[in-house]
Amino acid sequence: MDIFEAVDNRKTIRKFDSYIPTKDEIKRIINSARLAPSAMNTQNWKFIAIYNNEIKNKMADEILKTYDRIIPNLDDETKAYVERYKAHSTFFTKAPVIIVCVETEAKAFMNGVLEMAKFSEEEIKKMRPDSFLLSMGGAIENMLLSAYAQNLGSCWMVAPVLGVDGIKKVLNLDETDKITSVIAIGKPASDISDKRSNKKPLDEIMEIIE
Numbered sequence: 001m002d003i004f005e006a007v008d009n010r011k012t013i014r015k016f017d018s019y020i021p022t023k024d025e026i027k028r029i030i031n032s033a034r035l036a037p038s039a040m041n042t043q044n045w046k047f048i049a050i051y052n053n054e055i056k057n058k059m060a061d062e063i064l065k066t067y068d069r070i071i072p073n074l075d076d077e078t079k080a081y082v083e084r085y086k087a088h089s090t091f092f093t094k095a096p097v098i099i100v101c102v103e104t105e106a107k108a109f110m111n112g113v114l115e116m117a118k119f120s121e122e123e124i125k126k127m128r129p130d131s132f133l134l135s136m137g138g139a140i141e142n143m144l145l146s147a148y149a150q151n152l153g154s155c156w157m158v159a160p161v162l163g164v165d166g167i168k169k170v171l172n173l174d175e176t177d178k179i180t181s182v183i184a185i186g187k188p189a190s191d192i193s194d195k196r197s198n199k200k201p202l203d204e205i206m207e208i209i210e
């Protein structure tokens with residue numbers, strides 16, 4: 001598939017049919033993450049593909065526990081909104097496969113250099129975007145495109161990270177591991193609409209300085 005076909009036509013899919021992606025399809029997706037650029041080529045990431053529904057449900061339970069802490073403290077309007085948002089955090093239990101994207105521990109070299117050179121924490125924060133998180137983003141986008149190229153739909157999800165502490169226990173992750181996203185993957189359901197999300201016009205987001 002032409003790269004532009006994938007970039008132009010990929011869209012978020014939140015409803016899947018009963019097809020279960022093969023391990024080869026999932027491996028190809030994770031291989032696309034493996035080949036992504038990363039800050040100083042650190043590759044401090046791991047990707048856990050989960051077919052097992054019991055584990056997916058345990059993860060969702062951990063997210064719901066966090067909502068139980070959030071919701072009682074909200075005003076009525078916010079509460080109603082957050083109740084709806086909940087579904088966007090846990091629908092991955094209905095996805096045939098999910099990939100949990102984990103950033104593993106690493107120290108950004110240049111941050112250490114700036115600390116040694118006595119730059120303040122505030123200055124370092126401004127000068128050093130989170131390059132490891134950015135690297136995760138690149139790897140994840142590669143995976144979404146790779147899924148699309150194999151006729152699979154996907155949804156990049158950050159909301160599940162609300163259940164991070166419990167999910168880390170469910171998945172036996174290390175203390176220092178950071179869950180950055182979950183990707184839901186499967187064949188798009190036949191009744192999903194053709195609608196695309198609105199995108200800002202190019203002129204609004206672009207500037208060319210000659």
Ligand SMILES: Cc1cc2nc3c(=O)[nH]c(=O)nc-3n(C[C@H](O)[C@H](O)[C@H](O)COP(=O)(O)O)c2cc1C
Binds near residue numbers: 012196
């Ligand atoms: C960093 C990131 C986090 C997201 N988190 C969620 C999420 O938790 N739940 C969800 O349903 N969609 C999530 N999305 C999907 C966005 O809602 C979706 O990409 C956006 O509405 C644009 O639609 P499109 O992907 O079809 O272009 C996330 C997307 C990104 C890039």
